[in-house]
Amino acid sequence: MPDSAPLSDLRVLDLSRGIAGAFCTKLFAQFGGDVITLEPLSGHPLRRNGPFAADRPHRETGAMWLYLGAGKRSATLDIAARTGQSLFQRMVEEANLIVEDYPPGMIDELGLGFDALRRIVRRIVLVSVTPFGQDGPCAGWKATNLTSFASGGQMSLTGDPDREPLVAGGQQAEYQAGLQAFAAAAVAAFNADALEVPQHIDISAQECMASALELYLPWWAYLKRDISKRRGNVLSAMVGVFPAKEGHIGLHIMPRNWPRFAKAISRPELVEDVRFKDARSRLQNNDELEAIVYEWASREDPREAYQTAGAVRAPIAFVHTIQDLFESEQLRSRDVYQRVAHPEAGEITLPGPPFRMSEVERPARASLLGEHNEELYCDEMGLSRRDLARLRAARVV
Numbered sequence: 001m002p003d004s005a006p007l008s009d010l011r012v013l014d015l016s017r018g019i020a021g022a023f024c025t026k027l028f029a030q031f032g033g034d035v036i037t038l039e040p041l042s043g044h045p046l047r048r049n050g051p052f053a054a055d056r057p058h059r060e061t062g063a064m065w066l067y068l069g070a071g072k073r074s075a076t077l078d079i080a081a082r083t084g085q086s087l088f089q090r091m092v093e094e095a096n097l098i099v100e101d102y103p104p105g106m107i108d109e110l111g112l113g114f115d116a117l118r119r120i121v122r123r124i125v126l127v128s129v130t131p132f133g134q135d136g137p138c139a140g141w142k143a144t145n146l147t148s149f150a151s152g153g154q155m156s157l158t159g160d161p162d163r164e165p166l167v168a169g170g171q172q173a174e175y176q177a178g179l180q181a182f183a184a185a186a187v188a189a190f191n192a193d194a195l196e197v198p199q200h201i202d203i204s205a206q207e208c209m210a211s212a213l214e215l216y217l218p219w220w221a222y223l224k225r226d227i228s229k230r231r232g233n234v235l236s237a238m239v240g241v242f243p244a245k246e247g248h249i250g251l252h253i254m255p256r257n258w259p260r261f262a263k264a265i266s267r268p269e270l271v272e273d274v275r276f277k278d279a280r281s282r283l284q285n286n287d288e289l290e291a292i293v294y295e296w297a298s299r300e301d302p303r304e305a306y307q308t309a310g311a312v313r314a315p316i317a318f319v320h321t322i323q324d325l326f327e328s329e330q331l332r333s334r335d336v337y338q339r340v341a342h343p344e345a346g347e348i349t350l351p352g353p354p355f356r357m358s359e360v361e362r363p364a365r366a367s368l369l370g371e372h373n374e375e376l377y378c379d380e381m382g383l384s385r386r387d388l389a390r391l392r393a394a395r396v397v
Helices: 019-030 063-068 082-092 114-120 145-151 172-195 205-210 216-223 255-264 268-272 279-284 286-298 302-312 322-327 329-333 373-380 385-393
Strands: 011-014 034-039 073-076 097-100 125-130 199-204 234-236 239-243 248-252 316-318 337-342 346-351
Touching (some): 011 082, 019 034, 019 063, 034 082, 082 114, 097 172, 172 199, 172 205, 239 286, 279 286, 322 329
Parallel strands (some): 097 125, 125 199
Antiparallel strands (some): 234 239, 248 316
16 A cells, blocks of 8 residues: 555554444554554454355355455454563553444453553554443443444334344444444544544444434434334335336435326326326325335336436336345446455455545455464564564463
8 A cells, every 4th residue: 555545654453353343443454554463363253254265164265354354464462461461561662542442431441441551652552442432331231233222223114013123234333343443544634643632432232223224313312202103115106116127226206206207107197187287186195105116116127117217317226136246337446446466265256435536546355363473573573583483482472
């Protein structure tokens, strides 16, 4: 990564073991930061997450690690050992940011808490990512992505009204926590450099989810009205996701879009229909209009409907599958998918970051376990090769 990369002057020490911390530091690495992942001797836990290349479990070829570990250096270190803690404190002298996701209080028990770190480097930034934050009655509780999604209120919005709440696919609570951690850490690092103000950033996955509830929390806070009732895929005839011939079609038809929508579904006569003459009439006759939309969608190929709608500027889209995204002409034209060569996994395809900066090169691969031990401990910290061999024998690195 060139020196002109936006974050090239930052060194980040990554002690995290989960997705949120790994995604936070991945973004630092993506935009030029020197990220050193300090892994346990057995390897980062995410290395054990499949799927694996050729369906053979291997600590170097798990898809999640190949993605989240990209662009970082890897060194092994037993942070619980006294010698390991001493080595880490020496690393802190050259660091700007430290990211960890231990249970609250654990990093203090190791003698590496915020107060101890800022005695080493006045301008240090410590990022702590946990399910519920560093204090409060739930601070020490464990959580999964599902429970964070639920405790942050997001699940109350998803699903059919007469069924159980649903969790979104993937690990969205973890990734959102990681994204917020990155944003907060980048701001804090700038502030620390400009004003010499150290920061301890406290990221709660629950709060990250709750803060993204849009109007739902304010409505309750100000009016004591709960507008979060689950309504399934269809809110009205004009707003919803409808089953198509193969797949689904999404609509969000505002009043000004009504004539274009009628044209897109080849029913221009609906514009003159007194039942649907204005937004109020369409709402009053929603059941009849909904039946028309359901019948239209059931006959349509979603991709063809999307093309037809685009030609008349009607807000209709098809629900993209993962295959659709991978084959998307738009995404491919912007090089969202990037090919990376890896010594164990071979050539792989990785999705790019959620935003772009002009002075950023293509991403590097994920490091092998402990690949940079000699570079870090000997070339940069001044240990001899014999010292490193002793540390290996003692199971410190």
